[in-house]
Amino acid sequence: MSGTVLLVVAAAIFNESGEILLAQRPEGKSMAGLWEFPGGKLEPGERPEEALCRELKEELQISVEPSALQPITFASFGYPDFHLLMPLYEVRDWRGELAGLEGQEIAWVKPAELASYKAPPADIPLFEELARRY
Numbered sequence: 001m002s003g004t005v006l007l008v009v010a011a012a013i014f015n016e017s018g019e020i021l022l023a024q025r026p027e028g029k030s031m032a033g034l035w036e037f038p039g040g041k042l043e044p045g046e047r048p049e050e051a052l053c054r055e056l057k058e059e060l061q062i063s064v065e066p067s068a069l070q071p072i073t074f075a076s077f078g079y080p081d082f083h084l085l086m087p088l089y090e091v092r093d094w095r096g097e098l099a100g101l102e103g104q105e106i107a108w109v110k111p112a113e114l115a116s117y118k119a120p121p122a123d124i125p126l127f128e129e130l131a132r133r134y
């Protein structure tokens with residue numbers, strides 16, 4: 001059994017070619033080097049959509065309207081020290097120049113090629129679902 005439930009919000013950002021953005025977790029964070037969806041934890045009092053828009057601004061410099069977040073699916077995964085609950089939202093519209101602001105590498109990946117990126121275990125079923133759906 002893992003401990004407390006941690007709510008993390010994440011985005012599948014699609015470009016006009018239908019590729020999805022993955023970001024590489026920076027050195028010094030847990031699971032450094034693995035490829036993941038941009039996003040993060042909620043701050044106290046935040047709504048999930050509000051938190052995701054804030055994270056996308058902080059991590060990628062883009063402005064996204066909460067109304068532009070479309071729910072796709074979610075991850076529910078037991079890590080040794082917490083249980084991750086992570087809704088994944090589709091994002092196709094944003095303002096601003098997209099750039100990795102935390103020194104993270106980014107990649108635009110065709111849905112069918114997601115599986116070749118090394119990712120946190122919680123993300124594997126999400127990669128499979130995206131490859132099926134898009």
Ligand SMILES: Nc1nc2c([nH]c(=O)n2[C@@H]2O[C@H](COP(=O)(O)OP(=O)(O)OP(=O)(O)O)[C@@H](O)[C@H]2O)c(=O)[nH]1
Pocket residue numbers: 008009010029030031035036037038039040041042055084120121122123
């Ligand atoms: N953002 C994000 N986090 C994920 C994914 N998959 C996954 O297991 N996680 C886990 O969710 C947790 C929180 O994510 P995070 O580190 O991005 O949180 P954060 O942006 O608030 O960063 P911080 O901890 O530096 O404040 C981490 O333990 C992370 O490993 C994913 O695809 N995207």
Ligand SMILES: [Mg+2]
Pocket residue numbers: 038039040041055059
């Ligand atoms: Mg984050």
